[in-house]
Amino acid sequence: MTDASPRTPLSRVIPTVVLVAAGVVVATVSAWPIYQHGAMVQVAVAGGALGIALAVLARMLRWPWFAALGVALLGYLALAVLVAIPGATASLPAALRGLRDALFGIVLGWKQLLTLELPLGDYQTVLVPWLVVVFGGGFAATAFGLRPGRVGLLAPLLVVAMVGFGAAFGAAETGTGLPLPGLDGPTVRVVAIGLVTVLLGVGWLALRRRGERAAALARASGVTTGVDRRTGGRGAILRRGALGAGLLVVASVAGAVVAPAVAGDRVTLREGIDPTIVVTRIPSPLGDYRSWFDTDAFDATLFTVQGAPAGVDRVRLVTMSTFDGTRFQVDTSRAERFQRLADPIRPADAVPVTVEIGDGYTLPWLPIVGRLESAPSFEGSRAGALADALYVAPGGSTAIEVADGAALPLEEGDGYRMWVAPDPGTDRLAATPGGDVRIDPGLFPQLTAWADAAELPRTGEGLLRGVELLRDRGYLSHARADDADAAAWVAGLQARTDYRFEPSFAGHSTARIEDMFRALSDQQRNAGPGAPDELLVAAVGDDEQFAAAAALLARYLGLDSRVVLGVRLADADPMAGVRPCDDGVCTGGNVTAWTEVRDASGSWVPVDVTPQYMRSISRVTLSEVPPEQPTVPDDPQAEVLEPPSATSTDTEDADKPADQDAGVPEGLRRILTAVVTIVVSLALLALPVVAVPIVKATIRRRRRAQSIPEVAIVSAWEELMDVYADVGIGPVAGGTRREIAAAVERPAAGRLAALADVAVFAEHPPQRPSSEDAWAIVDAERSELRGAASPFARIRAALSLESVLHRLGRRAAHPHPTPKGPDE
Template sequence: MSASPLAPPRESMMPTERTRADRIAGLRTTLVPSRDDLVDLGLTALLVGLALLGFRTVFFGWEWILAAVGGLLLGLLVAHVVTAFRLPSVVTLLGLTAAYLLLGGPLAVRDHLALGVFPTGRTFRDLAAAAVHGWKRLLTLLPPVDATVTLLALPLIVGLVAAAVTYTVARRRSHGYAVVVPPLAALALTIVLGTLEPASLIAQGVAFGLAAIGWMIVRSTRSRAPLQNGAGRGARLGIGTGLLALAAVAGLLAGPHLPGTDGDLRRVARTEVVPPFDIAAYPSPLAGFRKYTEPNDAKLFDTELMRITGAPAGTPVRFATLDYYDGGVWGAGSRAGVDSPDPGTAFQQVGERVSARGEGKPASLQVTIPEGGYSDVWLPTVGQVTGVKFAGGRADLLASRLWLNVDTSTAIVPDKVGAGDRYTMNVLLPTKVVRDTLPASLSPASGNLTESQELSFLDAKVDAWTRDAVSPWEELRAVAGAMRNDGAYTDGGTKNSVESYYLPGHSRGRLARFVGVTQLAGDDEQYAATLALVANRLDIPTRVVMGAELPEGGVIKGKDVHAWVEVQDDTGSWIPLLSKTFLPDRNQKPNQLQSKTDEQKIGALVPPPAGVNPPSVLQGPDQAQNAVNLKKPPKKLFDPSSWPAWLRFLVFYVLLPLLVLVALYWAIRGAKAWRRRRHATRGTATARVAWAWDDLMNSAKSFGHALPRRSTRLEQAAALHRLPSANSLAVQANALIFGPGTPEVSDADAYWKSTNEARGDLRANCDFWRRLRSDIDPRPLFARGPETPGEGRRTLPSFATLTRRTATP
């Protein structure tokens, strides 16, 4: 049968076609991993994957897994290609950078992709910002972090770098123990960035240790020949398996009893890092309570502050929980409670989702702020917050600046919420709320939030109110009943009325006047502040809440704003005691003004004024403001914060990286030139000649020429097909080194000149990219020196040897 005219015989193929086919076959042979390569790939993926498991407690959802696994696979791919073609390590760095920038968008930062796939300028900025500033921001965010934020780039970076470095070390270092160092570093990093809750003790402890030991055994076995009878490999395998089993059993049995396994001893970075947030910079809303009353200059009493849908009427809406009294004001504390997942900090930044804590009925609430309504840094919340999503023109700004205290469900937005802002809250509605009267019995916790304060001015009044009570809770009920039944309500009246005598505030001096007269007279501010101090005086942990009670229809006005207290029961839950349980009716006005005699008695009880303003102090509308210079310093030319966005991007993300790369390029070239010049001018003439040949061979390797290892100079010269003078230079070097007599210095100088000319020929026969690769290849700096007869190894040490000698005691 005749051959098809469409398929020419093998003999008729053109030389160009054969060359292309051979090139493709050679490329396939180079890239296909061997059995040892596959083993190293699998164990690299296993160890780095176990290290990345530490992010399980740091991020919400499954999106972080996609970023981490994507980074791991990309790192393995880049490292395999670089090691297969024996490219310099700097190519690995460039490949990882390109993979991160090009594929980091689809894997981690997907908000601003073009067509949902291609990265944009905003994507590059987010990736660069995450790589530089993301580590610190991760430690200041409340874990688990919402997976929709750009910080998903961090698992991608760890997986990318750890996998690439581990596999590169495995393929380029024959030592069996060096391969476990990079995954161990990745494991330590994920633990440091993690939480107080371990991700998995079995996976990151036992499994990681077994895999690491097994890999070291496998690599050590490769470099050893079997014993005489051929059974050595099996014997070593059995011994290794036994050791692994013994280590696993010992770890499982003895591990839980070793030092450091106690949860109280676990230390992570986020418990030691103080977030860049100062709660003392934000005034307590309780001190400004009267702007919601009538009459007042703000005229908010009958003004719509906000509209809330999704919650039943009567639900407490929290503006702020105030759990710290400094003698001047009830304010938000700057430390978290002992039950907090991160007890080092109170307020932490959060994303759209927050880990649920406590019990309650799940609900989704919509909050809308109308024109002329609520405007403050304190974000109104309900119950336990499990998620906040903003809408409107300032959604991105508010979302990026949301801070939350999970212990108190108090949220702050430093840029203030105001007219036109909208947000959706996912919450757990409270189930324990005391609305009208206090229960006859309750089991409160024991503790005091005001231990350092002098509150003896309350004792006389409390003793008079609690004569028949036998328990702290009964005493608190008696105090609340006396306030409600015998007290009077006043907001200070109009400017010239007789009630203007009753000033706002709840400092020790103001509360001493409040309790020091025959009839209590004040508003929610004084009553709630006093009741909370009395409860703590009775050893019942109590805090003040500023907020509103949701009316029918969900429209909150100024008249719905109140202050109440929360007490902690013996289960650790905080129970709201709403204002009706201790506040007199608004229509119950004071019977008479304080007499001069009462005023003189009270004056002796007022403590001296504080020398400095306490934290979280807000003077009310009728009080003087803090003497703080609020003017911003003038912007300077060299202050990057005053530059436009395009200039900052050009300087920090274009010019600065280019300058770093250029500086690195010339640093490597300069170091190699210095090393070449040093070996050409120092040592004996024989050593100089030997160094000249070795330096030429190192340059040839940098240009991409494959030279046989542990070969003679003539064999190396035969492999340099593109350098005709290589053979004569090898013969000349052998003659000078091994010939009779000792060469002169002039002979060594002439030989260096010849090798420099040969190096120039090598460079001229290469394309631009090979020359660039040779220029930035750092391997010649650490190459081992030559041996010369009768002199031992090199007369001048290499950089690597100098480092070893310095480190050797």
């Protein structure tokens, strides 16, 4: 079935094409931060142009809707293969895969946008959703805009949706603020995009309304006479333009002033898609450190690394920077959300490094050589699944496999290749100054006392000195009991020296770390000043405890720190307590932990913390002298002491300024900010809804209050004309009152026109009953029109500005009205 509607006039085609084309341009500017690649501009130009052209062609040729949609789908598939999917034109199989990705991308491509790290570039199929926006949105907006009636109003809404793509799928940060005092909230780009979008929609609506009015006048002139087709002159046009421009200026200034005061963190769709909930459910990898040294795991092959460049001698499994008083864990705060890596950008001097997973590694954490800056190339039967499930923390310090809302462990046979640049080897840690204490000293009295007694300066050099003391006065032990599970690592150490097993507890909570520093302080006090190092060995543990202790010591000295679990590929110390991997083959016995500290240049510097195992513990006790006259208590009582409440330390709380707690609580401040934001936003949205009826009611009340009957009757006529203008009855401009009444074809208009002419031109002035009759006619006509209209039409009439613009036009056309006779 074809469209039997008349041909679309150029007065409707040209504004619609300009609106949609400009909308594509604005949407491209809005979405540029998502891609930052020339390919997205190419897709915008091709997709927007073809979508607009197909919609215009379908309308001009009066295609049925299913034919237009079929041609549009074919055009979309062709464009997807040609410009949106890299490599799809390389061969026939690649083109077929491109068609498949184009179809699936309509539904599944949006999640890929939300899980990849920005910018996306032209990685895989990330441009498919963008093609859907510019092609599909351009086609639909043009098709609706070319149709007559209310359905055409969907065109500017679709343009707004196209522009909103960049805001919905972009990053939460908006950039720098406006370059004006006090306007440092929204960015210039965001404000400009919003203003241009509003101008496009308002301009198109104005042109469309003007074209429809002209067409209606042309149709009316063919069936009736005496219709005034004047628009009120240039003065009226200028006044309308000035009114519209003034409203836009007021709205823009109000938005620019109010937004910085009430704006909070911007929330986008990207904020809700991340694997952090999976990360938080996984136990602390540092807490399971000792499991690597069980006999079954000690010699099991975890992975094999080949091709590491010079200076890159570490493979990191997990980087942990959050300490809650019980464990170090991966940071899952907003600044550290995991994302997927998109366009693989290889450093100029990078070399390929291959990693093959062995049978002893079953964790979801991806072993990273150096730093993961680009997406690795996976190999094996699960290559596609692993590539789609990989999420990386900012900075490439940690990567995890997550699929279907759960961790995806690596398996034997999985492999990948990553590009790694040589390590420049810069280290400014010794010269890095410290700062304010980043832990609560009240929770770490033993650590604080030990650091102060050692007179460690608050610098990187002081930290290195403190870590050296910890390692020299610590003793390596991976187990609590010398049993079968500990046999492998004990035998390894005994093969190198006369190692004597010492039991040690697992865990790295505040209490466990405090016990270590208490043992060190007690040993130092018992041994006395000047005691040799052999008598100062007191703290028993392994990398789990010593890495946590070094990280907390760094924070006490005012330095940024974190803990890393991984392996070393090389080590200059042949007697290291935890050996490096042998020719790139890494086993459970090679797993270690170290502390990383941020130096003056902002780089993270690794600090080894494994304690020594050559000198065993020498327990020194002070000699005790019993009292000469011991006393016995008369009534001994044993009190049951309640255990202290659980405490935790949080470096984020320690970093807060002291004066923050003295003001409004953070939770209450956020609630108040949200309430103020909602109230102000609703007030701004409701302003035109409230203002227009108030203005109309004020005008109506002033007209009714006229004390002179003649003026009251003329005011009733003006009120009736405003009622007709708001409900869309016309024409209501030009001609005498009787001519206007005949044009609107309403009996009430004819009666009131006759009554007004008599009031103005009769020999004797009218009396009060006549003015009351005139207003009764107006009230009855308004009630009749409201009763016959739908609820939507009544709301539209109440908010319409036609009566206000009509009055301005009448004043411009007749600045000094003169009485007219009834027959003029």
